[in-house]
Amino acid sequence: MLKKQFQKNLIEAGCDEVGRGCIAGPVVAAAVILPTEYFNNSIIDSKKLSPKKREKLGKEIIGNAIAWSVSEVSNNTIDKINILNGSILAMHRALDKLKVRPEFIIVDGNKFKPYKNVKHECIIKGDNKFQNIAAASIIAKNYRDDLMKNLSQKFDKYSWESNFGYPTKKHRNSIKKHGVTEYHRKSFKLL
Numbered sequence: 001m002l003k004k005q006f007q008k009n010l011i012e013a014g015c016d017e018v019g020r021g022c023i024a025g026p027v028v029a030a031a032v033i034l035p036t037e038y039f040n041n042s043i044i045d046s047k048k049l050s051p052k053k054r055e056k057l058g059k060e061i062i063g064n065a066i067a068w069s070v071s072e073v074s075n076n077t078i079d080k081i082n083i084l085n086g087s088i089l090a091m092h093r094a095l096d097k098l099k100v101r102p103e104f105i106i107v108d109g110n111k112f113k114p115y116k117n118v119k120h121e122c123i124i125k126g127d128n129k130f131q132n133i134a135a136a137s138i139i140a141k142n143y144r145d146d147l148m149k150n151l152s153q154k155f156d157k158y159s160w161e162s163n164f165g166y167p168t169k170k171h172r173n174s175i176k177k178h179g180v181t182e183y184h185r186k187s188f189k190l191l
Helices: 051-064 075-081 083-097 131-154 169-178
Strands: 012-018 027-033 067-073 104-108 119-123
Touching: 012 083, 012 131, 027 083, 027 131, 051 131, 067 083, 067 131, 075 083, 104 131
Parallel strands: 012 104, 104 119
Antiparallel strands: 012 027, 027 067
16 A cells, blocks of 8 residues: 655655656656545556546546646657656656645655755655655656647557557557657657
8 A cells, every 4th residue: 555645744745757768759747745634545656557547546636636737848858858857857847837835755766856945755666655656647647648649640650649659669660661750759769
């Protein structure tokens, strides 16, 4: 069972990103502040949920959160500053958009740059340990999947509606056949 949050008495934001391993599209991050008394044992790492369950939980998280936000960093920016810096920038942008300022931040993973004067803790596999990080992973995943489905309508040869920009064999074969799009990450190994 996931823990509610890392700190007991502080307004804590959980942060996570989605799309680091993709070869197309932005990296997306979310930040979520949940009430300390709120708990839903269905909220787990977004990768372990079906799309239907994730969509339903996303609505519940948004309805119960003290504050939540989502932000993205484009493939072009990722190509300029690299994926790690792009992921951290997306999390900082998500934190900037929160309507309530957190007093503490927990981040999924092992790398983060200080955000303003707010203390933080990096937690490896945090989306499997803390509800607020798992909630952020759900919000970010729903947002990014919808974005890639919409882009796939314009770029229908790349199957983004099903691979979401990840480097599947079918996606790479489409790049071989049709070339790269403006949404591909040129600094990544595309083939």
